[in-house]
Amino acid sequence: MSPRDTALAYISANEPRFSEFCQRIWSHAEPAWREYKSARDYVELLRAEGFSVEAGSGGMPTAFVASWGSGKPVLAGFSEYDAVPGNSQQVVPYPAPREGVHPYAAGHTDPHSVLGTASLVAMLGAKAAMQQHGIAGTLKLFGEPAEKVCGSKPVHAAKGYYNDLDAAVVWHPWPSNTVTSDTQFGAYWSCVITFEAADPENWIDPTLVPIEGAHAQARCPGALDAMCLMYTTTKYTKEAMFPHAGSWTLNEFVLGDGGATSDNLAPRFAQIQYSWRASSLGIQEQIWRVLANNARHAAASTGCRAFVRWVTKTRVGLPNQVMTDLTWKNLQAVGAPAYDEAALEFGRDIQRNLGLAPMEDPFIPTASRLMPPEENEARLRAGLPAWQKHLSADDYVEFCWHAPTVRLLAARPRLRPPTPGFAYPNWAYLALGGLPGAVDPGMFVAARTMALTYVDLATQPETLAAAQAEFRERSGIGTPAWVPPLLPADFDPPVDLRWPEYVTTARGEEWCIPTPHAGTGAGETL
Incomplete structure (x- = not known):
């Protein structure tokens, strides 16, 4: 029996076993970064x-x-x-x-x-x-x-x-x-942009309106407004990111934390994830420049600071x-x-x-x-x-x-x-x-x-x-033409971000929000 025949014979003999294994992974149905089982x-x-x-x-x-x-x-x-x-x-x-x-x-x-x-x-x-x-x-x-x-x-x-x-x-x-x-397939980049209202109490001078009680004051727009402004500004500027030539896409998703309140308090923390794919790294960079600029302006307009946490950056296929x-x-x-x-x-x-x-x-x-x-x-x-x-x-x-x-x-x-x-x-x-x-x-x-x-x-x-x-x-490996990894060697994988996961509670299996590695998990200042 040749080596090729041996490989095929092994697979044939083990098909039922690995069909069952596949079904087990299917039944786990665990989302990104949470595939523990x-x-x-x-x-x-x-x-x-x-x-x-x-x-x-x-x-x-x-x-x-x-x-x-x-x-x-x-x-x-x-x-x-x-x-x-x-x-x-x-x-x-x-x-x-x-x-x-x-x-x-x-x-x-x-x-x-x-x-x-x-x-x-x-x-x-x-x-x-x-x-x-x-x-x-x-x-x-x-x-x-x-x-x-x-x-x-x-x-x-x-x-x-x-x-x-x-x-x-x-x-x-x-x-x-x-x-x-x-x-071959192209590049995919993704990041989470965080808006944080670190000192909303300084949005206005409270002596200008001598009404007692913080709930009666004009509140700082805060992180939710920043995120909404980021979302809408990016929708407007998407037309200017790159010409309508070739195929490139930009998607977004709001990461929720269940932080709603009826008080007249500024939303302190909001996050939106952007993911974009294109046929070249140059297009990816152009899209990121627009996103980063939008985030800075949204933060400045709402009394917030903006941060970025990279999820991934891939190269293109060869x-x-x-x-x-x-x-x-x-x-x-x-x-x-x-x-x-x-x-x-x-x-x-x-x-x-x-x-x-x-x-x-x-x-x-x-x-x-x-x-x-x-x-x-x-x-x-x-x-x-x-x-x-x-x-x-x-x-x-x-x-x-x-x-x-x-x-x-x-x-x-x-x-x-x-x-x-x-x-x-x-x-x-x-x-x-x-x-x-x-x-x-x-x-x-x-x-x-x-x-x-x-x-x-x-x-x-x-x-x-x-x-x-x-x-x-x-x-071009070994020459300047080679494209090295786009993430640094000391990159901290974003496993602590708010990816959904199953947890066991008194009610059964539920989704939950994890604790970040340090601080808020927001990442680098923009």
Whole structure:
């Protein structure tokens, strides 16, 4: 039996075990930076499989680095496992948030339960092959929390965790089965801007209106007004951030603290998070300059001080055609996913419950066929200007500047629309993401393809050398053209910010607001 056959045999023998593991991560449904149970399950399993594991890597309690083997090459992958607030859903063909928690609690969307499990299985399949056949090399699986805010990979990169890698093989659930080629993903930056009314009593001279009692005085506008002014000013100035060319987005979210009061007191503390993605670092910088200026003016107008706390800064992706060709060859060897009748009937049940005629095959056709990388590339570029080389954002791009990296895509089926432009409700997408019959086929296609790619990289030194030569040329590593990590090496991961999490109270599981590391947790003065 060849090393490739050994890797595939390991995966086939362990499919039921890892299908159950995937369901366990799905059921945890833990949001960004709060994946305590999920990270624990990965760490325990990997240690039982003979990996040495650094838990809490990079100062992130729910991150880890698991290593097995010794020497070169050092081959890497990553597991993600965070869920998304507001996307709770049971695995049923009708709308039903999970019972026992708030209806807008977290749920898996892409889902990362599948993404993380396939990466784990691929790594264990490669380990089985390397161990049985005496193949030299080191396997590293990174546990990467908070992907939905692109949180951990820039931290691992900044702190040197990727510096010794020889290649990285990563993937993402997708509507099709293919490999990313020239057009890679762009940059994602995010920060929390805090407004604090430190001395609202000095907003007016109280002697001017000799009325006793603070509640009768004109109050300082305070932090809430500052935040609202920031929000509206940014809406006005968004038109001036960058021309309407290419694709870039800016999103915001207000972090609440339940600090409402009926007293005539100034709101003391308010926070708004901004996240923006673009195809170049220059565009990202331009957007930040406008945001920072808006924050300073909003603070000055409302008797506040403004602070910034960075959540993340990613670079942009780099292609590697050698890695793309190798992984595409392995995807062809594995083949496309196939779905059993039970999964198809679940899809039909969703259609029936929506008043639609059930289809013989309710899943989109790209879920069950292979798409050549050049076809996927053409689809991505169809709506892009020629000058734009990156699209959307994903933090796998951090690996691209430290080692040749490939990004595999494998199917996570969606429902076939009955008419062009028809949009299924979000709950239907979420329910399918938790159905083993719908997600396991693509998950194990991804695991097999990545495992074969690891084995090839460990046993074909000429292929790895060609990938690394291309990487050196494209990245400019060792020259001024190389883009280093955008976060400092001493970056303090924002795990103490007001990310929602589950806590146990007398009422059951609830959301709560954590305590910051120090002071208010507001960050640097703007």
